Amino acid sequence: MSESDLKTVLVVDDEPVNISVLSGTLRNQYRVIVAKSGKQALERIEQVIIPDIILLDIMMPEMDGYEVCRILKAKPETKDIPIVFVSAMSDHQDEEKGLSLGAMDYISKPLSPSIVLARVQNILQFKEAQRALESQNKQLEQKVVERTQEVFLTQNVTIHALASLAETRDNETGNHIRRTQHYVKTLATKLMADGHHLDELNDENIDLLFRSAPLHDIGKVGIPDHILLKPGKLDVDEFEIMKTHAQLGAQALAVANDAVGESDTSFLRFAREIAECHHEKWDGSGYPKGLKGEDIPISGRIMALADVYDALISERIYKPAFSHEKAKGIILDGREKHFDPKVVDAFLATELAFIEIAEQFKD
Structure with a gap:
């Protein structure tokens, strides 16, 4: 030597x-x-x-x-x-x-x-x-980082694959899932900044909400084509079947959640809440469970406004695209009826961001 x-x-x-x-x-x-x-x-x-x-x-x-x-x-x-x-x-x-x-x-x-x-x-x-x-x-730390990145990527790919599957069955969605994903993040970030729902809204959970939001309509894969793709207005019986997409999506995500043993902070938990509750209304008149007020998970309340806003500004077979101002007026009319008033306030405070997101991801 x-x-x-x-x-x-x-x-x-x-x-x-x-x-x-x-x-x-x-x-x-x-x-x-x-x-x-x-x-x-x-x-x-x-x-x-x-x-x-x-x-x-x-x-x-x-x-x-x-x-x-x-x-x-x-x-x-x-x-x-x-x-x-x-x-x-x-x-x-x-x-x-x-x-x-x-x-x-x-x-x-x-x-x-x-x-x-x-x-x-x-x-x-x-x-x-x-x-x-x-x-x-x-x-080992590097392997953990690599494995974490792999899991993160797998989750994102899974989310977008499932969301795209639902999208292929609904010819009206377009960039809807991308726009609503960013609306959700904008609203959640503003609510957190204002000190609301800090037990649920933090940087990590907002990221999970952002990533899981595209699965809000995953239950539509279980709706028959003659209803989902009907060019006109649904009749009462058809609408009742359409409403089941919320429960169908929640049930599918619950099975997935149980299968992988995800914790209560997992993206699947938020995805399940969003899928099930994004049609619930603040006054209790929504579906599928008729939840009211604070009984509706905050994830569902945020998704509800994001989903309605995007539907309003988007062209549909049965309606033209509304302007931002008209959509804003409808949302204000729904304050304390359809929408959580704090979520409406967050929308009003970030409406310029909504306009920018709609322009960035327009169909």
């Missing part, structure tokens, strides 16, 4: 005999650098090389070993160098002080070469194992 492959030991002592003993003990297995004072030791480290381990005398003129240790432990580039105090001060309090400053070991003089060698070997082996463990942990 060449000298460049050897671990480096810095020996710091003001007594030549101690330097000689330590150097003689270690030089066959390690590269040994010596310093005769604390100041010289710091210079060696700064100008020559950062050692793998330091054997440090305590009682030295000008700067004792304790001070050298304090300085080294205070610097990011040297704080992890293992320090072993080598001293004739054998009192337990001296040893305790050295260890409290961050030293890894304490060897008392007179020196036993075999003990010195064994301590140095043990410490360097420990540090090597520690570095290996840290490297393994970083690799």
Whole structure:
């Protein structure tokens, strides 16, 4: 093994005999650098090389070993160098002080070469194992990050695949799912900023709402074509069947949620709420359960306004596209009837963002 492959030991002592003993003990297995004072030791480290381990005398003129240790432990580039105090001060309090400053070991003089060698070997082996463990942990952390990204991507692909499936069965949707997705995020972010529903609305959950919003009409895949694709207005019986899409979507997402064992904060939980509750109304006149007021999950209340707004500004077989101002007026008329008043307030405060989203993702 060449000298460049050897671990480096810095020996710091003001007594030549101690330097000689330590150097003689270690030089066959390690590269040994010596310093005769604390100041010289710091210079060696700064100008020559950062050692793998330091054997440090305590009682030295000008700067004792304790001070050298304090300085080294205070610097990011040297704080992890293992320090072993080598001293004739054998009192337990001296040893305790050295260890409290961050030293890894304490060897008392007179020196036993075999003990010195064994301590140095043990410490360097420990540090090597520690570095290996840290490297393994970083690799595991990277794998976790990669796996998390993979899960995130899989969720998004699944969401959009399912949403696209529903879209293919409804010739009126167009960019509806993209617009409503951004409306939902805009409303939720404003509600959070105003201090509303902070038990539900935070950055993480708003992201989940944004990602799960495209599944609000997934239940339409279970509606017969002659009803879903009917060019005219639905009759009473047909509309009753159409309304079942909310429950059909919620049931499908509940099965998926149970199958993967998602937690209560999962995107599937929000997707299920949105699918089931986006046609509920603040006054209790909505469907499928006739929920009223705060009994409607906030996700459903937000989706309700986003969905209605987009339906109003979009052209349909049975109606032309309404202007933003006309849609706004209809939503204001629905305040405290169809819509949660706080959600309406959030809409009014962000209506410019709604206009921009509608333009960005227009059909």
